[in-house]
Amino acid sequence: METAAFVAAVGITLITIFQISLALGAPAGGAAWGGRYPGVLPTRLRVASGFVGVFFYPVVVVFVLDAGGVVETGLADGSGARWFMWILAGLFTLGALANFASKSKVERLFWGPVALIIAVSCGIIAAGM
Numbered sequence: 510m511e512t513a514a515f516v517a518a519v520g521i522t523l524i525t526i527f528q529i530s531l532a533l534g535a536p537a538g539g540a541a542w543g544g545r546y547p548g549v550l551p552t553r554l555r556v557a558s559g560f561v562g563v564f565f566y567p568v569v570v571v572f573v574l575d576a577g578g579v580v581e582t583g584l585a586d587g588s589g590a591r592w593f594m595w596i597l598a599g600l601f602t603l604g605a606l607a608n609f610a611s612k613s614k615v616e617r618l619f620w621g622p623v624a625l626i627i628a629v630s631c632g633i634i635a636a637g638m
Contacts, residue, residue, distance in 0.1 A: 510576075510577045510578050510633065510634050510637040510638075511577055511578050511579050513577055513629075513630040513631075513633040513634050513637075514573050514574050514576065514577020514578065514579045514630070514634055515574075515577070515579060516626060516627075516630045517573045517577070517626075517627045517630035517631055517634070518570045518573055518574050518579075520623050520624075520626055520627040520630070521566050521569055521570050521573065521627060522566075522570060523623060524566060524620075524623065524624075524627075525561075525562050525566040525567060525570070526562075527540075527541070527562075528541075528558040528559070528561050528562030528566065529558070529559065529562035529563065531550055531554075531555060531558040531562075532555045532556070532558040532559030532562055532563075533555075533559075534549050534555070535549070536548045536549050538550040538554070539613055539615065540613055540615035540616060540619075540620070541554075541558070541613075541616070541620075542554050543607075543611050543612065543613065543616070544611055544612050544613025544614075544615070544616060545612075568584075569597065571584055572584050572585055572590075572593070572597075573594075573597070573630075573631065573634065576590055576593075576594050576634050576635075576638060577634045590638065591635055591638040594631055594632075594634050594635035594638060595631075595632070595635045597628075597631045597635075598628050598629075598631035598632040598635055599628075601624050601625070601627045601628035601631060602624075602625070602628040604624040604628075605621050605622075605624035605625035605628055608620040608621035608624055609621040
């Protein structure tokens with residue numbers, strides 16, 4: 510489970526860095542949000558990218574590392590932790606499917622596989638809890 514947690518954490522960290530860069534105005538909008546906005550994202554999507562990059566994904570990384578036995582924070586303690594790992598596996602699977610279906614080549618060829626690897630890793634952790 511530790512390897513799966515490490516793999517998921519690296520993938521989520523990549524997504525985090527990318528989302529924060531988008532929020533800060535990186536001209537990479539064509540590689541996110543369905544590829545509809547080449548260049549700098551519109552303000553509302555920059556805010557959304559900033560929110561997930563600063564608040565959501567970092568907590569998910571810590572949770573995954575805790576659930577996988579890499580760190581002990583207490584975040585993944587309790588009866589709901591296993592279910593939350595299955596929810597994360599499902600959400601990243603949906604994200605992978607959306608990326609594979611995207612018009613954006615970068616989403617199809619890079620972010621789709623990254624999300625799928627994270628989903629499988631989360632599923633391995635959930636199954637082992």
